[in-house]
Amino acid sequence: MTAVSSLEFRVLSSGSSLDPKPETRNLRPIGLYIHIPYCASRCHYCDFNTYRFDAVQAEQYLQALAQEIDLRAALEALQGRRLCSVFFGGGTPSILEASQIVRILDRCRAAFAFEDGVEISLEANPGTVDFPKLRALREGGITRLSFGAQAVQDGLLRRIGRAHDAREAEQAFWMAREAGFNNVNLDLMFGLPSQRLEDWAESLGWAVRLRPEHVSTYGLILEEGTRLYKEHRIGALELPDEEMEAAMYQMALDRLTDAGFEQYEISNFARPGFLCRHNLVYWEHQEYLGLGAGAYSFVDGQRYFNELLPANYVRGIRERGTAVAGGEKVSPEMLRSERLMLGLRLRGGLDVRTFTDILGIEHLAASDRVVRLLDEGFLDLKEGRVLITERGLLVANELIVQLL
Ligand code: SF4
Structure with missing residues (x-):
């Protein structure tokens, strides 16, 4: 940051x-x-x-x-x-x-x-x-x-x-x-x-x-x-x-x-x-504005955060007209990994195109990791979307780490 x-x-x-x-x-x-x-x-x-x-x-x-x-x-x-x-x-x-x-x-x-x-x-x-x-x-x-x-x-x-x-x-x-x-x-x-x-x-x-x-x-x-x-x-x-x-x-x-x-x-x-x-x-990785102490915003590809302590937040707004304490431009790599993490937590999963784009592969079969997770029943493919199965839900965080 x-x-x-x-x-x-x-x-x-x-x-x-x-x-x-x-x-x-x-x-x-x-x-x-x-x-x-x-x-x-x-x-x-x-x-x-x-x-x-x-x-x-x-x-x-x-x-x-x-x-x-x-x-x-x-x-x-x-x-x-x-x-x-x-x-x-x-x-x-x-x-x-x-x-x-x-x-x-x-x-x-x-x-x-x-x-x-x-x-x-x-x-x-x-x-x-x-x-x-x-x-x-x-x-x-x-x-x-x-x-x-x-x-x-x-x-x-x-x-x-x-x-x-x-x-x-x-x-x-x-x-x-x-x-x-x-x-x-x-x-x-x-x-x-x-x-x-x-x-x-x-x-x-x-x-x-x-x-x-x-x-x-x-x-x-x-x-x-x-x-x-x-x-x-x-x-x-x-x-x-x-x-x-x-x-x-x-x-x-x-x-x-x-x-x-x-x-x-x-x-x-x-x-x-x-x-x-x-x-x-x-x-769904849409944009949001966060107001108040310690709140994060994600707007126009940039992430900002406000002063954490309420007293500093109040002082910032009063004296400087902003309480923003820091921020960063979210890199394409970060955007991709965040979209994967958030998208796979949703039961609707991610469409195959988005999923393969995020992983940087041509198609699902091009990744041994993906094929293995599909074969082992942790991931599923349904109506053009990649989903975590009920079995996979119990270990979702580890699965996502393996994919990244
Ligand atoms: S301390 Fe406050 S914010 Fe934290 S869990 Fe309890 S009620 Fe929620």
């Missing part, structure tokens, strides 16, 4: 020689990510860019965010682009007042053109919402809620440092329905300390019973610096073994697809018509 000064950023983004000619300008829709870096407390597995909530700091942050919305919307590279999705992520966006979120959303509406049917998602934690807040969010234009439920065993929730219990998660879900949300995601986690297969079955059964439109299932990853990572290093963490994790993943596949969900990405399941538009922006 190279540092990009605010001046360079303005040049790169406002009609430099790198800007395509108007007639060849990319006018495809773009996704917008807005980072809210505050949580009630830190979960024991989390290494996200988030800090303990403070109402005064949060308000200052939102004022800077509103300024950044206007500054970025004015960039030449974004003229004529419509938003297909807005995603409030974090952190815990739902820790804010509904009026604060709606204020930011209104600012986006004033600054950007929205596509018809734009998806506007908000990540929410049970325990930070009540019915009036949810109703105000719905009325204010939020169309999709994503609840971090994670598990339905209170002991497990405490073990991983979640600030809510199972009862609150269920209440939050029904309040969201009551408030008019007909597009709700539930996040669930497996591979947790001391989690048994029966626990996981119970969590999946709970989600199926609630009938959300979308379920995301994530295996625990021990990120350096987190409390669970430290416990693991001193041998104080009892984790399910690899075989158990594979059984949990397979169970999610079976239970959720039996219940009518379509698996459209390795970790994501949706009812027909409810695929997450914003996540597809990332997975």
Whole structure:
């Protein structure tokens, strides 16, 4: 990564020689990510860019965010682009007042053109919402809620440092329905300390019973610096073994697809018509703008990132008119490997032409690795597309590394 000064950023983004000619300008829709870096407390597995909530700091942050919305919307590279999705992520966006979120959303509406049917998602934690807040969010234009439920065993929730219990998660879900949300995601986690297969079955059964439109299932990853990572290093963490994790993943596949969900990405399941538009922006390698502390943008073949610390972010916006801390031009090689990684995670896979172009081969049979993975049943060829099979899903990351 190279540092990009605010001046360079303005040049790169406002009609430099790198800007395509108007007639060849990319006018495809773009996704917008807005980072809210505050949580009630830190979960024991989390290494996200988030800090303990403070109402005064949060308000200052939102004022800077509103300024950044206007500054970025004015960039030449974004003229004529419509938003297909807005995603409030974090952190815990739902820790804010509904009026604060709606204020930011209104600012986006004033600054950007929205596509018809734009998806506007908000990540929410049970325990930070009540019915009036949810109703105000719905009325204010939020169309999709994503609840971090994670598990339905209170002991497990405490073990991983979640600030809510199972009862609150269920209440939050029904309040969201009551408030008019007909597009709700539930996040669930497996591979947790001391989690048994029966626990996981119970969590999946709970989600199926609630009938959300979308379920995301994530295996625990021990990120350096987190409390669970430290416990693991001193041998104080009892984790399910690899075989158990594979059984949990397979169970999610079976239970959720039996219940009518379509698996459209390795970790994501949706009812027909409810695929997450914003996540597809990332997975289909489309462009996105990221606002707020530590947020990444990918626009016109360049990737930028903002100052990580909220205080530095606010200062950057106030004093320099930008919080961009660095960036890079994404090389063709990087673009290819990212497209392979993201495309193969999608259950629709990649069309053969794109796949062979990425690998730099004439046809599938020209690569021994591809032939082997097809023969061994890790990859499949269906209707002109290369897909990872159900067997391959369990080792998807290794497969992709082998291909690259
Ligand atoms: S609520 Fe989410 S972002 Fe906040 S600490 Fe927990 S996992 Fe991290």
